[in-house]
Amino acid sequence: MSARALSLVIGTLALAGTVRAEVEAANPYDTKLTPTQISALDQLVFARLQRLGIQSAWTCSDALFVRRVHLDVIGTLPTPEETEAFLADKSMHKRRDLIERLLERDEFADYWAMKWSDVLRVKAEFPINLWPNAVQAYHRWIHRSIVENKSYDRFAREMLTASGSNFRMPPVNFYRAMQKKDAEGIAHTVAITFMGARADKWPDERRKGMAAFFSQLGHKSTAEWKEEIIFFDSAKPVEGTPVFPDGTAAKLTTERDPREVFADWLISPRNPWFTANIANRVWSWLLGRGIVDEADDLRADNPARNPELLRYLQAELIGARYDLKHLYRLILNSRTYQLSSVPRSTHPEAEANFAFYATRRLEAEVLIDALNQISGTTEKYASPIPEPFTFIPEDQRAIALADGSITSSFLELFGRSARNTGMAGERNSRITPDQRLHLLNSGHVQKKIEQGPKMQALLRSNDGLKKKTTALYLAILSRYPTNEELKVVEGYTQPEASAGADVAWALINSAEFLHRH
């Protein structure tokens, strides 16, 4: 086939497998095909890359995409069946269709509730001290809001203006889930949560002006153990003068809860903090780094790398009436998101300008769920503290755990969020030697490989080496092995019983498995 004919095919048709092989890149991660259109979003990204003289990566291969999009949207590895079906699908819109299906999966709500529970500090123990009952109520409310695709402005407003019992009116837990519960402490938390602003860097006056809106918050306990009522206590005087963080003074009336006045200011489309913060958060959740970095550090002297891009996302969100799924679709379908993780530029600014998809270590919860899925094992999660004890069904996945303080040495070791302050940096997905020891050499992981029913069925099947190896690759790395890899496996001489387990072990310990990429 001539080059000209080839480019014609690329431009117009979904490609047949034979043609694909000719344009496939030198590794299993890239494709020189461009299955996505350049969107308005991409134009903003690529224009900047061009200005900086940075070459973007190739587009990611289908195999890479199916794994990446599952991990990013539902925090879950694709099953071998899902991977094979996707790879065999000849439809031109298969990526878009997969994105749509994933956005409707149950795990989507589980996984995004986990992210929000980091921000909203869902944890029974110190210093949050929500206690188990309220943790469950709060988490269920967050989860339901995601299932219903509640618009983001309503989601925020319901929390900010909530009154009632922590058990019966779950969003009031927003006000309980912080260590410092006075008006300034609340202002601090509201600023980081909804404005991506660190109030400790603000001038005193601005912080105090914002705190005034929260100074009439009342707390009272009831006869039920650990129940607490949060309410607007009009008998309390307003402390200080309520001034919005943008400097405009607010007028309060005695009948109206000042939190409502603040919430209305906050969620107004004219308030740039609100939309910039959420657009930036969503971007960083999907691409691993904010347009403003860190994702919750919006301030004049920490400007966006690509201000046009951020403004575009804000406008899209407002246009879609704060429907976050609109933003997810926009980003996931973009060519920018679908770039390969293999960079083609060593420019120091390449990563910060999204010239390739940045690899990140899997989060603690996603990693343990993936290990369990591959091996057919489960983890026991329980919390003997505080009372009442929390017991969790054996098949519970870690991404669906409500309580950030549930006892789990694995989740601790792999840097789940401490949920002490709700700041993005509290989740740590950097690798440490202790983590490496655990993955390479712990009884915990070894047992999953050597005794996990799914892994055992796979290793003990009567299939030939090639078929077994392929099955391992599909289960662990969500792709087919290359010929070179098959040769390496064939050449691995260990007693039959341990050879298969060692291949599984090697794939689980590979950078490719441990990272989203």
Place this chain on the structure above:
Amino acid sequence: MNTSTFSLTRREAMRLGLAGTAGFLLGDRIIAAAPPVKAKAVIQIWMWGGPCHLDTFDPKPDAGADFCGPLKSPIATNVDGVRICELLPLLAKQADKYAIIRSMTHGNNGHETASYMVQTGHKPGESDAYPCMGAVVSHFKGAAAGYKGLIPPYIVLTQPQGRFDEAGFLGSRYKPFATGGDPAKTPFVVEGVVAPGVTDERQVARRELLHNLNTFNHAAKGDPRLAALAQCEKEAYDLILGDAGKVFALAEEKDEVRDRYGRSTFGQSCLMARRLVERGVPYVTINYNGWDTHKQHFQTMNRKLPELDQGMATLLQDLSERGLLDSTIVWWGGEFGRTPRVQWEPPWSGGRNHFGNVFCSVVAGGGFKGGYVVGASDQTGEAVAERPVSPTDLIGSMYDLLGIDTEATLPHPQGLAVKVMPAGADGVTTGGRLREIMS
């Protein structure tokens, strides 16, 4: 004025209370000049759940059965005038090595908040969560002090406690390495370091396989995250295959030594802690659970106190014989004490509740003088009678002995200038540093 003011005799020390308070008043100026560094390491015996002060180091035989239950005959120790619970006979023979603080107080009865206060020295309700002492020590005595070696500088035997985040704002890098496994079993399977059933040959072979199958690494060469992964792998294998990991091989110890410590998980954890400190690890926590005795309190004491007695007494003696006690602080204590008045009524039927108003801690070595009692509780152990000591006072004293400046700045993720534990961190006024027992 000089420190000789405080070289009290033991008998004088027994009348402390007053002397202690005076010591504080005079002491503040003295120690303001950089104190000599005495301690290099800490072994923290964390009495998870809150041990009863009356039934350990602050017996109240005269308070009657409603307070003492069956434990009403405390025994003399090798220090004149000091008596402790009759179930601690071996520790009674080591009393010249430790000081008992009988007036610890913070007033909080919630496990999680009390644990935080006792282990960080900070009061709750701040906008940040502070790191606990182990994380702070591992910072100053670990990376910041050029600590090298593969054994992590902050180790927990065997499970993390989970009531609060030990690393606080320092972040997960400062969390303790939890060994997992059970040191009372052979081998002691330290998660990740010891893998029973995998030979060294197989370790080497499969490592090579891993390198040969690392296709993504080759494609994305130069990625800093992959470089970090490779570095961690190297360190991990140095520990798996090298000599450093042998510190966990308790079987290297003579049977006679292991027997002396007691073959319980706690006893062998004490032995393990000694081995780690010997190798230069600056902070070891033994998480010793089972002290939250709302029910069956006295049955539990009968079962557990002999185990505590044997392990801890042997640890003190062994450290002392090896010349390690002078540079190692042994800190015994939990998050609070327990209600002095026994709850005989159902459903407790002889239990004790949480009690933050008064409790005991014990410190030995590393510059703490043995054979002393600091402060006192009242006749029933329900209130502090003399020389209240807050967790801040105690931790501050340990920091002084370790040469850690409590006014020094800790690394903070948002770059805030946060001090280790400035004066008044606990928000209460108490007796200050424990000068009366610091040499």
